[in-house]
Amino acid sequence: MNTASVSIGASASSQSRFLQLALAGLLGIFVIGFTGFSHIEAVHNAAHDARHSMAFPCH
Amino acid sequence: MSVFRNVVFVAAIAGLLAGIVLACLQAYATVPLILKAEVYEQAAGGHEHAAAPAAPAADAGSNAMSSAAPAPAAAAAPAEEEEGWAPADGVERFSFNVLSNVVTGIGFALILVAFSEFAGGIGNWRQGVFWGLAGFAVFTLAPGLGLPPELPAMPAAELLPRQVWWISTVAATAIGLALIAFRRSLPLTVLAIVLIVAPHVVGAPQPESYDTPIPEGLHHQFVVAVTLTNLVFWVVLGVVVGVVRGRFTGQSASLRDSFA
Numbered sequence: 419m420n421t422a423s424v425s426i427g428a429s430a431s432s433q434s435r436f437l438q439l440a441l442a443g444l445l446g447i448f449v450i451g452f453t454g455f456s457h458i459e460a461v462h463n464a465a466h467d468a469r470h471s472m473a474f475p476c477h
Numbered sequence: 478m479s480v481f482r483n484v485v486f487v488a489a490i491a492g493l494l495a496g497i498v499l500a501c502l503q504a505y506a507t508v509p510l511i512l513k514a515e516v517y518e519q520a521a522g523g524h525e526h527a528a529a530p531a532a533p534a535a536d537a538g539s540n541a542m543s544s545a546a547p548a549p550a551a552a553a554a555p556a557e558e559e560e561g562w563a564p565a566d567g568v569e570r571f572s573f574n575v576l577s578n579v580v581t582g583i584g585f586a587l588i589l590v591a592f593s594e595f596a597g598g599i600g601n602w603r604q605g606v607f608w609g610l611a612g613f614a615v616f617t618l619a620p621g622l623g624l625p626p627e628l629p630a631m632p633a634a635e636l637l638p639r640q641v642w643w644i645s646t647v648a649a650t651a652i653g654l655a656l657i658a659f660r661r662s663l664p665l666t667v668l669a670i671v672l673i674v675a676p677h678v679v680g681a682p683q684p685e686s687y688d689t690p691i692p693e694g695l696h697h698q699f700v701v702a703v704t705l706t707n708l709v710f711w712v713v714l715g716v717v718v719g720v721v722r723g724r725f726t727g728q729s730a731s732l733r734d735s736f737a
Contacts, residue, residue: 446587
């Protein structure tokens, strides 16, 4: 398998690579949580059409 | 932190492009339906107000012990929207929609890139198509089966249980698909199917009543429009990740032909 040679940052130690990928994934989950799941009124209204159009649970 | 930086870089480009594409598709496919539904919503909130309370009042009377909350919540929803800040219709609303789509797109891209890097990464545009389809199945199809895309003024259960069900379904479906794709074992594949089916056996939270001023046909149109625009979004997202990442890592696209 030559998977390692194509992966982003294959030179980083595997533990540090895992940590950084997990961190990036968590950041993504945080962003989605903010735009799609926030109960804050203004955030909900600003993202209203996008939320409905991406079928996030709404209202 | 070079890995983190590279993932964020690829995800930002992919999310930006896919988000703009999605916002343009929405402007023509889904937002007009939302605007139509808002007309029904306002009509129901304004004109039929004298007639409508009869049902919720009877409802609240019979359910006073179990759940008195849903009826007031439903009644308060339209008023609540008028109170809080909201972008003005027209250019402002469209701009905020583009912004929301781009931010959400970057969020999905971060998850997609991070997840796919664990599996060797999206090497070219074709692998991107398959990863995009997987993302579509996980984030649109699976939760959409139990909680179809809603228009404003559609009846729905309380928000929090629906959000919990949505997240659980996404997680279970993602784990299920990953087990099928990356563990070539029959028992694990069976487990994967069980995981994918389980949330639907449990069932999504349902509204107390299905009464709605929204015509059935309008809602059906909306479900189709949302599902298809999200399909395009996910495929674009996957393809852009594949292309950008390929340029970025400087590897020839043919290094890995199998996406699994």
